[in-house]
Amino acid sequence: MTKKVGSQTVKLANPPVLISAAAVVGPMEGQGLLREYFDYIYSDNICGQASFEKAERHMVQNACYLALNKVQKIPKDMDYFLAGDLLNQTTTSNFSAVQLEIPFFGLYGACSTLAESLSLAAMLIDGGFANYILAATSSHNCTSERQYRYPTEYGGQRPPYAQWTVTGAGAAVVAKEGTGPRITCITTGKVVDMGIKDPFNMGAAMAPAAAKTLIQHFCDTGRAPTYYDLIVTGDLGRFGHDLTVQLAVSGGGFDLSQNYQDCGVMIYRPDQDTHSGGSGCGCSAVVTYGYLLKEMAKGTFGKILVVATGALHSPTTFQQGENIPAIAQAVAIEQ
């Protein structure tokens, strides 16, 4: 007998616990709306390292050790390290795994990696394969923008629907037992391709995937959107958020207007000139591990649904004229 509920959702028999988490960010995020929630704010983007790539790794390791320290754990206590990032060959995660020396599974789901890592961590623990798993995701504006679009020094003009890749890393310790909110349900997304080709328009590429996974989650679990105190998507930005609200109604008759926000909209002040909002693996990671879990601990939210969305293209597929497929992974976190 499987633990499946409906066609794409599993219900954890013994919901694993998020016993600790940490979020570290760059200076711009540190001036944003959620600045008081971050565990560490770097004063510049280079983080004292020799390259932006090394800076991103430094942030991941910092987030990992901060999360471990909060529960007096060391890397050796972890059964697995699950991590992913946006760089080619996910080198931020791979190189971070060298220092941590924890049995490692590398993941790639673009910006959906936050929820992908929590999904797999929860299933491996509930399945009896681990007591403790460290999950980490990251992005860095200066490493991502030059890889996916233009070198930041080039100063190319960005369209109004463009988003700003978040400089930040988040890490969580998922455990079989302990104190904290629990991962209760996981809805795993299918990859969808709605014909979007513009690598600046991530919100439009990812919104259909977000709506599809949300609708599937409600159908599979029988829960209404109002079951949750808050539903967040990872990094759709203002345009993608509004599109998702529309698609949830038109595609499934679900009203998200009451309790749905997007991490990309939440993270920056409107006057920070990020256009449509934040994006990147680091966006949902620092908002979830910084703001959301801390507000859950205070009792502000009892039940949240985190839907991390990923645009699954590469510069090569873009240059070859292909569409941008997308995916959304949902994780229900409940007190």
Place this chain on the structure above:
Amino acid sequence: MTKKVGSQTVKLANPPVLISAAAVVGPMEGQGLLREYFDYIYSDNICGQASFEKAERHMVQNACYLALNKVQKIPKDMDYFLAGDLLNQTTTSNFSAVQLEIPFFGLYGACSTLAESLSLAAMLIDGGFANYILAATSSHNCTSERQYRYPTEYGGQRPPYAQWTVTGAGAAVVAKEGTGPRITCITTGKVVDMGIKDPFNMGAAMAPAAAKTLIQHFCDTGRAPTYYDLIVTGDLGRFGHDLTVQLAVSGGGFDLSQNYQDCGVMIYRPDQDTHSGGSGCGCSAVVTYGYLLKEMAKGTFGKILVVATGALHSPTTFQQGENIPAIAQAVAIEQ
């Protein structure tokens, strides 16, 4: 109570079954030593597509449908699709997932992805989260070489220890029940960095990771190398194979000289000018899903240990003068 045995190994309580698998290859692999074992041999590297990237996707989809067809299954019967490849942002896997429409987890472990996908598939099934999982991995000489090293048209001379990226894709259907060999044990590797910097010398970068995971597997399980009828590494090539034999003795006192081969050495004829042998995610995939499983079905091997190795660098980290970290994931398959 976890299913852990030692520090890095889990033993599956109800070992999942490899009920079907398929291997498709390019023309060069189709002239190699294992040609009679492949399910489909393409007559050229472009596979009737508009780009080599599309050709690689075509191979993955072909392998997936061939594996499904052998057991009269369709994508809809699968609970999850786990896949990874070598291209930036693992676009081969992501784009293949669009067509398959199966809930998807994208993986990146470089050439270790074959064993990573089987490890996670087996744990998700044994944990009660799925009845059927489709796992696929691929590589393509013409997409990989130009991304990692030089454009193939450039015709750069390769050192004698260089390997040849295999053009091939493999897919397997892992099931809770059914007929076939079973995945019994999984040893998950740690990322190691031994200071190798030469992107042509993958064998030397990955051999220490292979030896480390092998030694750990023997220590965790209490099994001697001779417990297995055959131990294979994924794509170390001739030099990496010999180095692994030495490191297993010096590092753990284990003698691999009797029953250890490397997929990269097995796949090509010595006169095919591939230097040290084959490499790439596709290498271990087509040798395991083509040759090894078919010989297991015939009774040639009863117990095998597949240790897929991955070099976790990127062209960016190489250009920035960094080392090449590596990982090895081991999966025991038994009748």
